[in-house]
Amino acid sequence: MWYGLAAVGFWSAFMLVSRLGLTGESPVTVYDMLALRLATASLVLAPFSRGLGRAEWTSWRLWTLALIGGLAYGLLVYGGFKLAPATHGAVLFPGILPFETALLGWWLLGKRPAGAQWGGYGLIALGVGLMAREAFAGGEHLAGDALLVGCSLSWAVYAVLAKRWNLEPWLLTRFLALAPAVLYLPVYALFLPKNLGAASPLWLAGQGLYHGAVTTVVVMWLYLRAQARLGPARLGALMALVPALSGGLAALLLGEDMTPALAAVLACVSAGAWLAARNQPQQEEAKCPT
DSSP: OHHHHHHHHHHHHHHHHHHHHHSTTOOOOHHHHHHHHHHHHHHHHGGGGGGOOHHHHTOHHHHHHHIIIIIIHHHHHHHHHHHSOHHHHHIIIIITHHHHHHHHHHHHHOOOOOGGGHHHHHHHHHHHHHHHHHHHHHOTTHHHHHHHHHHHHHHHHHHHHHHHTTOOHHHHHHHHHHHHHHHHHHHHHHHSOOOGGGSOHHHHHHHHHIIIIIIIIIHHHHHHHHHHHHOHHHHHHHHTHHHHHHHHHHHHHSOOOOOHHHHHHHHHHHHHHHHHHHTSOTTOOOOOOO
């Protein structure tokens, strides 16, 4: 249980750390944040890359996943947190991820959700509808909200394809750090706007370690350990705490607005994720973002 709770805590904190690192007094760009994440992750995982041979580096499947789950996901998630509050991110990233993953799994894997799961997915859909109503009514964070939906969708595609192609997590963890870095960092260094020099060394160390080491290595290890002990269904139910926890902490620690409508949305998606995971067949696996 402690491994699962730790994974919940770190993933919830990801929303807050990302938002804090891209707003307020922070001088960095979205491109800086992704470069920091990939550079740190590749340095951390480089000593473990000896197992990646010619077969891995020439695999179109691994490169497809690296583009979707590494580059596209990274640009979308940081772009979303640059423009939208973490309370929105709590709904539009971990909140709707089970719903998107279930629909894609049905389409690409032919695995229709069990009847008891539909009630949970219905609650998530209700929460998304309420969120869309609030987003279109205000319009202030619409672009950021759209990017956050895109990031959750990119991760759902990545997770379902990884399942379909039966690729093991440790291989994906290493490749997802190293391959995007090989592609992105030279382009970033030569062509993209950058402002890392304006950030303090302490800020760079903290953000780099969290995004490049904690989210890519520590959270994955905790998640897999928790899954082995609790099983995917029980762990999935536990991870349903993430939207409500991260949204509540964003309001409490970052001072973001928590309207009654947004609180209702968070309650819907968390309850829906819990119901869907609770009724998930034990043999099914889930993957959390890294």
